[in-house]
Amino acid sequence: MQSKFLTGLIIATASVTSIFYTTTARALQLSNSMWAEFNQYVQQERLQLQGAELLELDPTSLRWANGVNDAEIYFINEGASFRNALYYSVNNGPEQLIWGDIASPNSIIKEANGPMSLGQGFSLGSYQGDTQLSLFLAPNGSNTRRYGAVAENNPDGLQHMVAYNVKAGGENWVLIGFEDLFGAKGATGGSNQKSDRDFNDVVVAIRGIEGTAVGVPEPSAMLALLGVGSFLGLRRRHQSTNEA
Numbered sequence: 001m002q003s004k005f006l007t008g009l010i011i012a013t014a015s016v017t018s019i020f021y022t023t024t025a026r027a028l029q030l031s032n033s034m035w036a037e038f039n040q041y042v043q044q045e046r047l048q049l050q051g052a053e054l055l056e057l058d059p060t061s062l063r064w065a066n067g068v069n070d071a072e073i074y075f076i077n078e079g080a081s082f083r084n085a086l087y088y089s090v091n092n093g094p095e096q097l098i099w100g101d102i103a104s105p106n107s108i109i110k111e112a113n114g115p116m117s118l119g120q121g122f123s124l125g126s127y128q129g130d131t132q133l134s135l136f137l138a139p140n141g142s143n144t145r146r147y148g149a150v151a152e153n154n155p156d157g158l159q160h161m162v163a164y165n166v167k168a169g170g171e172n173w174v175l176i177g178f179e180d181l182f183g184a185k186g187a188t189g190g191s192n193q194k195s196d197r198d199f200n201d202v203v204v205a206i207r208g209i210e211g212t213a214v215g216v217p218e219p220s221a222m223l224a225l226l227g228v229g230s231f232l233g234l235r236r237r238h239q240s241t242n243e244a
């Protein structure tokens with residue numbers, strides 16, 4: 001009886017240790033330089049994501065066509081007064097929480113008690129074959145309201161998510177920005193929240209995912225995609241660091 005109990009205890013301890021180890025091993029964090037690669041496109045408050053030179057993607061088309069191992073999503077910044085939450089769903093499966101309180105002491109609209117660090121990551125899991133990803137923003141952690149990639153499914157019928165292809169560290173990433181306020185830009189009255197439509201309320205980056213371009217890139221966009229713009233980007237980052 002006692003030895004059975006001890007065996008059980010040892011097994012239980014081993015399981016707890018291995019869970020703890022797995023969680024620790026999976027703690028994801030972007031390096032400062034990688035984080036800056038993405039954050040250079042995030043404007044200060046009340047200005048839209050600076051994406052003109054990037055290839056804009058249809059946010060409903062995001063997928064890993066050949067599956068993915070330990071899919072990674074990283075928090076880049078937030079310019080929100082709301083304490084937003086972010087959920088995901090794979091192949092239209094059940095909604096799962098990524099982060100429940102997207103606020104940080106170091107973000108654009110900072111909260112001293114925000115639990116997030118810039119560049120903090122989360123593993124979305126591993127999947128075989130064609131894998132479609134949906135993201136949903138819950139404004140101020142709402143239990144019922146969701147803003148996703150399909151505009152007509154949003155509470156106000158408007159676009160709330162933008163996606164851009166970004167080449168960083170020699171890999172393809174997608175940079176995603178959300179708008180968390182209801183209604184057309186500047187609209188007031190009714191449910192409208194005098195939205196600024198800046199799409200910087202939650203900004204995240206996802207490694208290796210792909211999507212369909214919404215338009216043909218202009219020559220300047222092609223140069224940026226080929227990495228010709230990285231030197232200029234580096235200069236710009238240094239300047240903004242000095243100003244901060």
Ligand SMILES: [Ca+2]
Nearest residue numbers: 080081109110
């Ligand atoms: Ca905030």
Ligand SMILES: [Ca+2]
Nearest residue numbers: 196197198201
């Ligand atoms: Ca906004």
